[in-house]
Amino acid sequence: MGGNQTQIKFILLGITDSPHAQTPLFVFFLLPYIVTLVGNVGIITLVRVSPSLHTPMYFFLTQFAFTDICYSTVISPRMLADLLSEDKTISFTACMMQFFTFAFFAISECYLLAMMAYDRHVAICQPLLYVTIISSRVCWQLVASSYLFSFLSAIIYTWCVFGGSFCGPNRIDHFFCDEFPVLKLVCSDTHSSEMVIFAFVTINVVGTSAIILLSYISIIRTVLRMCSAQSRARAFHTCTSHLMAVSLFFGSGFFMYLQPPSNHRSLDKVVSIIYTVVTPMLNPFIYSLRNKEVKGALLGSQTSIYFTVTCL
Template identity: 45%
Template sequence: MALGQNHTTVTRFILLGLTDQAHQKPLLFALFLLVYLVTLVGNLGLIDLIRTSAPLHTPMYFLLSVLSVLDVCNSSSFTPRLLVSLLATDRSISFSGCAVQMALLNIFGTEECLLLSVMAYDRFVAICRPLLYHTIMSKHLCVRLVLATCAVVTLNSVLQTGNVFILPYCGPNIIDHYMCDIPPLLHLACSDTATANVILLVLSASVTLPTISVIVVSYAYILGTICRMRSLQAQSKAFSTCASHLTAVSLFYGSVFLVYVQPDPQRASAYNKILSVFYTIVIPMLNPLVYSLRNKDVKAAVQARGLRLHTRGMCQKGLW
């Protein structure tokens, strides 16, 4: 029996989107199109910069390039459909399409959680075990960690999505959201969702608690190590290497917790939609900016790239 087909009569869901005000839609379309383009340019540019700049061939920047790939995939999974929904009159999505969208949301959200914890461990090794950094954080280990997180998020997504779509849906079929998220879908199920909510809580906790623990413990050791440093310059350098990651962690976990950790999410649907836009669409745009603006290595690589392009252009003009 297919997922959700036991006594399910709903074949399509209606996504209400962000607004029903016609005069707001062109402005929102232009805004989100700009955000999407900046996301693509920023993340793809950062990936190319890390790939072509030898000084950036380190574990930290390898993990950062993986984060950029994740951000491109995340934004590309939700932003184009949001843009279409702002212009189209038909805002329906098929039952299977809704399941796929939820699976992608689970995959990208969980992967970012796990990747941020791996990056916290990388900073722990770099600051607390600097002499062993390249031995511990080898390329082989980094690749294995990324592959392991991919396996975990795939399993988690299958379980989370199956937990929602195995329930019967017999109407209504209107989702007050711009995407198929778990809380609004459970609200539409025409059976008791107590067990599904418990499973959701257990699966979510099995991912978030270990990842948050790794981040907290890593930074506890990092803070202790920094406090023992006698040089203010060394302390400043250590803090600067962690500042970008801490900013990314705060942005992501802050918005996610505000959406999902609420006594009654249905009473704050408009508020949740805005926060969901933030962590699925805006954060992928901000991540490359957060990791570049105050990063001396990235700035130096950008300047070196600009100098090479300028020199190449001058040479070509000279040949003419």
């Protein structure tokens, strides 16, 4: 990427080109972003202040909430600013950095969801060895390794997308600098870059999906061997929140990134909104409203605050 390349400016066409729809859309997307920030910060704070939630499962959940905050912040503020601005230009460097950070946190979420599935597998299938296998040290090692691999993968993705020659149109038909809309503007041959990207997406998305699938196959086999119906229901209940998050994130991810570039259509913007705006907003509700431990910790913290205020 030479010096001349970095002087290029792109124009983000955004969600809509209708000036009358932009202000309502700003309000419509501002609320989910605020809910995303408040909900995920709330999850992190609750886990930190509640001793009953100091377990590997909730350690991974705080990391997941953190990536949701970062993942959403990479996209939403720029999208909201563009909805109120007539100047939708973005520099080559800013576009490249947006894509890099987006790729980094998206890949990190894949690995965190896989870790959470493995955590549930060990908790249900090997409960007596759970503390030994999923120790605090192992948790940090898993998270650190996932961030490292995500960082390396994001560098490769970014080089494949922005390493070509941009000498023609500069209008990105999207609301952020995503892979396929940017590759459409590259003048040089992108076949090899697309193959490398597809290979790494397959490794990251399909690889982590396989870990999740194998974990749940083992969980289902173990649960079905349980004698008590109450034990089976409790085991399945601990997994439902995770399965809902996996379905939302991986469902949209498979649709977007595991299809040929020629198949990408205007529907991609709608799917992109689902995994960049809707999913980070819903995850705190999924993990709080369907989780008795989180609801119990929340009620306990509210009770503590009430007694503190009363005493004062």
